[in-house]
Amino acid sequence: MAAQIDGVFESGLQQKIKESKVLVVGAGGIGCEILKNLVLTGFQDIEIIDLDTIDVSNLNRQFLFHKEHVGKSKANVARESALTFNPNAKIKAYHDSITTNNYGVNFFQRFSIVLNALDNRAARSHVNRLCLTADVPLIESGTAGYNGQVELIKRGLTTCYECFPQPAQKTFPGCTIRNTPSEPIHCIVWAKHLFNQLFGESNEDEDVSPDTADPEAGANVGQAALEKDANEKGNVDRVNTRAWAKQCEYDPEKIFNKLFYDDINYLLSMSNLWKNRNPPKPAKWDTLQVAADAVTEDSVARDQKVLSTPETVKVFAESIKALEVAFTKLPEGDHLVWDKDDKDAMDFVAACANIRAQIFDIPRKSRFEIKSMAGNIIPAIATTNAITAGIVVMRAFRVLQHEFEKCKTVYVRLRVNPRNQFIVPDTTIIPPNPKCYVCAAKPEVVLKVDTKKLTVRELRDDILIKALNMVSPDVTLDGMNSIVISSEEGETDCNNSKTLEEMKIVDGCILKVDDFLQNYELSITVLHKDPGREEVPFEIVADPESLKPKEEESAPTAAPPVDDAQPSTSKGLNGSSSNGKNTVAKQIEDDDDDDLCIVEEEEDIVDKPSTSKASATPGKSVEKRKHAPEEDEPALKKAKVSSQPLEDDDDLVILD
Ligand SMILES: Nc1ncnc2c1ncn2[C@@H]1O[C@H](COP(=O)(O)OP(=O)(O)OP(=O)(O)O)[C@@H](O)[C@H]1O
Ligand SMILES: [Zn+2]
Numbered sequence: 001m002a003a004q005i006d007g008v009f010e011s012g013l014q015q016k017i018k019e020s021k022v023l024v025v026g027a028g029g030i031g032c033e034i035l036k037n038l039v040l041t042g043f044q045d046i047e048i049i050d051l052d053t054i055d056v057s058n059l060n061r062q063f064l065f066h067k068e069h070v071g072k073s074k075a076n077v078a079r080e081s082a083l084t085f086n087p088n089a090k091i092k093a094y095h096d097s098i099t100t101n102n103y104g105v106n107f108f109q110r111f112s113i114v115l116n117a118l119d120n121r122a123a124r125s126h127v128n129r130l131c132l133t134a135d136v137p138l139i140e141s142g143t144a145g146y147n148g149q150v151e152l153i154k155r156g157l158t159t160c161y162e163c164f165p166q167p168a169q170k171t172f173p174g175c176t177i178r179n180t181p182s183e184p185i186h187c188i189v190w191a192k193h194l195f196n197q198l199f200g201e202s203n204e205d206e207d208v209s210p211d212t213a214d215p216e217a218g219a220n221v222g223q224a225a226l227e228k229d230a231n232e233k234g235n236v237d238r239v240n241t242r243a244w245a246k247q248c249e250y251d252p253e254k255i256f257n258k259l260f261y262d263d264i265n266y267l268l269s270m271s272n273l274w275k276n277r278n279p280p281k282p283a284k285w286d287t288l289q290v291a292a293d294a295v296t297e298d299s300v301a302r303d304q305k306v307l308s309t310p311e312t313v314k315v316f317a318e319s320i321k322a323l324e325v326a327f328t329k330l331p332e333g334d335h336l337v338w339d340k341d342d343k344d345a346m347d348f349v350a351a352c353a354n355i356r357a358q359i360f361d362i363p364r365k366s367r368f369e370i371k372s373m374a375g376n377i378i379p380a381i382a383t384t385n386a387i388t389a390g391i392v393v394m395r396a397f398r399v400l401q402h403e404f405e406k407c408k409t410v411y412v413r414l415r416v417n418p419r420n421q422f423i424v425p426d427t428t429i430i431p432p433n434p435k436c437y438v439c440a441a442k443p444e445v446v447l448k449v450d451t452k453k454l455t456v457r458e459l460r461d462d463i464l465i466k467a468l469n470m471v472s473p474d475v476t477l478d479g480m481n482s483i484v485i486s487s488e489e490g491e492t493d494c495n496n497s498k499t500l501e502e503m504k505i506v507d508g509c510i511l512k513v514d515d516f517l518q519n520y521e522l523s524i525t526v527l528h529k530d531p532g533r534e535e536v537p538f539e540i541v542a543d544p545e546s547l548k549p550k551e552e553e554s555a556p557t558a559a560p561p562v563d564d565a566q567p568s569t570s571k572g573l574n575g576s577s578s579n580g581k582n583t584v585a586k587q588i589e590d591d592d593d594d595d596l597c598i599v600e601e602e603e604d605i606v607d608k609p610s611t612s613k614a615s616a617t618p619g620k621s622v623e624k625r626k627h628a629p630e631e632d633e634p635a636l637k638k639a640k641v642s643s644q645p646l647e648d649d650d651d652l653v654i655l656d
Contacts, residue, residue: 009042009397016400017042020112024048025098025127027078029380030141031117032064033389035078039086041393046082047111049094049103050074057341061382099126099471101517108134113399115392116140121166125438125469126518128153128161132439133519137399141392144378148388148412150395155439156432157404162469163433165542173536175214178207180273184357184365188374191352192338194259195345197241198250198320199327199336208241208259210266215531217270250324252317253285260355261285280359290314303368307351309358316351319344340375349374387412391423405429437468437522437542444523449538451506451528457496460485463538468522470515477503478510478523487516500526 009017022043024034027050038046054062054069054077064081065074073095082091096102099122108114108130116138118124124140131138131153138153140161153160176182177190193206248254264282267273289310307315322344327336338345346367353374354364365373391410398407408426416422437445447463464473464485475485484503486492495503505511507528514521529539 021045023111023114026117027074029385032062035082037393039082039089047092051097114138129518143384146414150391151409152407159430160439162438163436178211187353187356191349256285319348435543446525446541448527448529451500471517474514
């Protein structure tokens, strides 16, 4: 192998490559490329982990996988394929999630470097926290279409993955979705919720019926609304939607009339909503034509054009019947899972979204457009993955040589920038944010929430797990010695449905949160806020200082010393609206210009002999917390779409 021939690499580096132990997290588009690069450049001790199995759709860009591997573990097959390049390498594969408690700080401390090749924010945050605690350098990477990014995360030296707020995945207020949609995406979200109500995992938060608790409807919710009983949550209590659909044997006409005629009439009766909006126009099945002929099976035509109303209604009817068949085949209690690649599920969502759009006079979309919006799809491009993975491994060389100062974040772009760069390094290494809610000396955030409404379960699932990316949080109320949430199964279940107020968690209280698996402690100051219509259910502010009235100019923020918390920037997280002052969230724009030109300005992208001293893995010491990471308890995480702030330059980047 070329990499082992003397003179290809500077000898010190060659030795370090041989001696190092590398963990690759994720064996997908970037992970496969990284693994191939590692074995080809002489790395000999590699571990790779991926929780997934190989899907046909992976084969166009994950070149360690072939047709015969479909259905098999990604990590295991990646290992086998990579070994064919270098049978002498030692590769250990784990078919598992990195967020389980098999992989705690002790596990991470065994590595010289960790290379992330993940596709979701939850797993990235988790690895970020463990690498910080274990003090192992982490190279984080991601691509989105033609854009890519590689950054080093090193405790005390660079920003961590969570130092600055990332734009939250866009969510929409329930009343917009249920009562007053105004954009195609509102109808698409509603249609996905409807799918879940009828066939999927039904979720109280995904109610599709008119919301009489909408503050904008005011006291005057209309005659029809008054006549019907609303339940204590303000939802119109019909028989459970799924039970009702079953009773009427998924009759497309009945379902259509309920959703698009009765419910719309009901909304019309909430007259306050339509004072400054165009009212919706109810649609009744027998006044519509249903296409007589089959809607084209030509998948391109079917995907690209906006279907006529008769065609849409036909697709609606056919997809309901097909989903009914699939659903009734399942064992009692089981449900379907919405998948953009499932023809009937996608047809159903596209048809329902377009019928609702028409009712609300919102532009309708092609199936393809709806699929992209519903599935948050940005195409993965093999070349971007390959370039990005190449940069990851070159960055790994720098890290092994302890040339951290040369590891500036690198962006891969489609077109050269005004400086003629296609691969663009940042100008400086950005130091950690001293107010980071993860890597600061004393991580803290303020949580603004309606304490009369938020339940303990919602605090755990929506805030600690979903928004703050914890896995197994324990929560106590400061000064009261009371356990609010325990990670021990069942121990605090009795609190789950209580509101924060009922738990005596009111304005000004401080919660101490500890996630033993991540070795992560966070202090949360709770501020009560009254509910408002379009407001997000909660807001997390990572810099409590930013909430105080500005009396005097705060001292300018200097580059932070490693372990010292200092005043600085504010950040807003999640709950949807972020008020982060530093957030630069630009939209990724796909260019169609294919004229690529690689111009390297900085030598540090190119491999070059190094003169720096190298040492083995840096000394690490980790404080053990109350639970050993080996204790087993499966960790569940929800995937989130990630994207990050960018540098000062024109285009954006990032990535999942
Ligand atoms: N918690 C986790 N532990 C281990 N591996 C993970 C975890 N979360 C995600 N992954 C893996 O990270 C990889 C990311 O690769 P990639 O972005 O190419 O996704 P993909 O699923 O292969 O492709 P696509 O999402 O485009 O269909 C996936 O193989 C995924 O299984
Ligand atoms: Zn940080």
